[in-house]
Amino acid sequence: MKYYSQDLYKIARSKLDNEYDICDALQETMLSAYTNLKKVKDVEYFKTWIIKILINKCNDIYRNKGNIKLYIDIKDTAYEYEEDSILNLESKLAFENIINILNEEDRTIITLYYNNDFSIKQISDLLNMNENTVKTRLSRSKNKIKEKFKWR
């Protein structure tokens, strides 16, 4: 499991803002995975399976806490970026900078697509979302990121 810690943390972080909630979600995921481990017949699918559980656990926590999206204003940070050259800027950017621009649903799509290399179809299955909605959101998110960091 430790091997997947980066992947699991990024997915949980894309859905939840609070460190305690993220840990709760992981703990619930591990508990559920542990009790249902026999259901995984093919090791190849273990990672997808555990990500699916994690997303569901995050959704439970998110729903219990309120399904309201919180947009964090990052204008000040963006201003600092303008002072930098594009290359410098890219080397300074991190996961947090990207997801802070996006809302909760788009963050998870972006994370699954770019970090975990899932296809549109896989994401649509994981998030129980229409493939077209995934495509549209992915494209909107990409453009938001492009605009924010003034990429061409």
Add this chain to the structure above:
Amino acid sequence: MKDLNDKRIENIIKREIDIPESFINVIENFGNKEKVKIKSTKKINKLNWKVAVLIIAIALPLSMPIIANTSKFLRNTFANDNLGVQKAVENNYIKNINMEYIKSNGLNLKAESIIMDNSNLNILLNYAFDNPISDIDNIFISDLNIKDENNNIIYTNNNEKEFLTKTVDWYRVESIDNTNAKQSLVFLSNNKFPKSKKLYISFSKVEISTRLFKKGISGSWSFEIELPEEFYNRSDIILSQKSESKNFKVLKAELSSTLLYIEVETPILDTYDRKYLALKENVILKDESGNKYEVGRNLETEDSSGKTILKFSFENITKYDSINKLYIEFKNNDQYEEIVLEK
């Protein structure tokens, strides 16, 4: 095919990040079942699970027909899970469109129904195929453009242009038979959709996915929809703040056909307070009869001139609810404030 920007995003997102120690601890300590039991915060009730399974086993078959009918109704009225849109439909705030099919390259389509107000634009499309297609999973219009008579761009896939839609949801296709399918497109506005009299819709690329294959169809589909007067002459019910509040000043409270939109100004909020107020249970709306309404899916915060503006909507209360007075309660840091809103 990934382009340069895809690669840039991928590089950034794949970079290793510092993971909090608490997260690593959860993984490392998992073997210790005692800890798992103590630390688990899941708020499942303590009902014996066998009883719970029994209740579900009894209740589920009874509730199935109701669930099936409701979801079909929601799909057909293209309100989906939006109670506000559903209320608008029930109050005849909907236009059923009478138009001929637009035919191109074996794919014929027409718009069947539409709703447009400040926040929502829902369009129900009806597709007819010259050659039967089985098991349609998805239909996606990749170059959809919608504008109005004043050239306001409601939606476009051309990302170089500014447009007025915040999100668009493509709902699952409902196949009627092998040659007919329906699909609801739901657009949510960035701020407010204009009071358009006519919408011009055009596109040339449609992608159809079935369980077995994906098929792209190129053609030319363009049509216009005349909107009824009740859409473009729509007026909201404006509510105003009738009570003093130390920390909250209502800037806008508008009841539209599909929701209640509220903007509130507060002294500048720090991240903790923002998160606290973003919790559903900390912003409660009540009417005179004591009915409670939950905040809908949007809450945005914006800082301006030393103030924080909270913007949120309640999708289960609309102008059809005959509201005269509302009470909105804010809980913040164990402080509690109530604001009275009146027509």
